[in-house]
Amino acid sequence: MVAPNSSALWNALKGIVCVYKPPETSVRKLRTQLILKICASLNEADENQFYRPFKPYTSSTTELIQKSVDRSIDLKEHPLVYGPKFDELDLPVSWSNYLGWNTSGVLLFGLRSGTQFAKYIRENRSTRAYRIKGVFGQATDNGFKNGKVIERSTWRHIKHFQFDRILSSMQAAHQKKMFEMCGVDMQSQLAYELAAQGPIRPVNSKIPIVYGIKCVEYEGPGFTLEIQCINEYESYLVELIQEIGIRLHSTAHCTGIKCIRHSYFTLDHALLSKHWDINNVLKNLNMCNSILEENEHVLKQKSIALR
Structure with a gap:
């Protein structure tokens, strides 16, 4: 099975992710931690796609053991040349509900185009x-x-x-x-x-x-x-x-x-910070997007405002 490259992972990062906020932590700090962990996972995937499996080799003379680089790839695009491909400023993230310093529990973040979903949930003012x-x-x-x-x-x-x-x-x-x-x-x-x-x-x-x-x-x-x-x-x-x-x-x-x-998200959907790697984030994101699609019509019907 071929691991997806960093570009494919980046393109999949669109939607809502549900995380667990611990007490005595600000939402802003949690947002920064999530962005940094996602970018670190993407950059790691970006580095891995430039290397092939290798075997150490020895000779009569002392030689350094080197990783073999894929010769079909332009070395100008190598991470060691241009640096990390994904930066925290490249990933827009916004929250749909704000929890105070002492409050813990369910917290929703919108990633990339998912910031529009986060805004929709926020303006819908779900209970x-x-x-x-x-x-x-x-x-x-x-x-x-x-x-x-x-x-x-x-x-x-x-x-x-x-x-x-x-x-x-x-x-x-x-x-x-x-x-x-x-x-x-x-x-x-x-x-x-x-x-x-x-x-x-x-x-x-x-x-x-x-x-x-x-x-x-x-x-x-x-x-x-x-x-x-x-x-x-x-x-x-x-x-x-x-x-x-x-x-x-x-x-x-x-x-x-x-x-x-x-709204429709509970503690069972919330992702703990120790699981904030790219694979778990994508699984959570797909689950949350499915929940939104299933209940979008219900959310619209319940948007009854006092006039």
């Missing part, structure tokens, strides 16, 4: 799902676990049913807010028809909306929430945990945020 961990009884100056504790309070009075009731009221308040922005009565037929068509998205992309929030684990003082939302950002999710603590007559801070789904 995202998060698993958020928090702790009752302590408040920090930044709302996160790495902040300085500024207040302590009791938490043993918090019962699971009280927790669920508060979350239900917060979800209902967000649903009411969506219809109020649209100028539609929640009890009307129009509200039912809008809800049946899919999630209602606000025109203003800076307005966070929570579609669903529930507690999936509660072992005081720690708890885990699953939130489905749109237009969110890290500080908003942290403030949400603080608000829950206040409503339950206590305090709370966030200990972890993980994006478990973005």
Whole structure:
């Protein structure tokens, strides 16, 4: 089997790739690492195509063991002459969702012409799902676990049913807010028809909306929430945990945020950084492109904006 050359690999790098972002790493740094690893793999493939298998040879006199070079190739095009063929500036990459410093999870990048797909997903404003961990009884100056504790309070009075009731009221308040922005009565037929068509998205992309929030684990003082939302950002999710603590007559801070789904992409599709070689990237890219093609019509139907 003949290995594909670097040009063929480069031509195949078009579309969306889904990666896993670890916490305490910026999206920009992750983007740079991905570009550097892809370019390194391409340059390695470019070098390998200039060499043929060889056998060491010896003689009565001491001779250097050399690699045999393909004589049919113009040496002016050899990597040792012109240097690396692929540079990080040659590979355009953009993200379709931005995760904060402390947030981990699903992150989508568009490669080359795939930057247009990344823009499409970003402007489509698909919903995202998060698993958020928090702790009752302590408040920090930044709302996160790495902040300085500024207040302590009791938490043993918090019962699971009280927790669920508060979350239900917060979800209902967000649903009411969506219809109020649209100028539609929640009890009307129009509200039912809008809800049946899919999630209602606000025109203003800076307005966070929570579609669903529930507690999936509660072992005081720690708890885990699953939130489905749109237009969110890290500080908003942290403030949400603080608000829950206040409503339950206590305090709370966030200990972890993980994006478990973005549009149709989940953690099962995310590629770990240790697997960012050209072969795995291409496999992931083909898988993500297939998912987009299968669900493109659904994404268009769900693009309902408030006017």
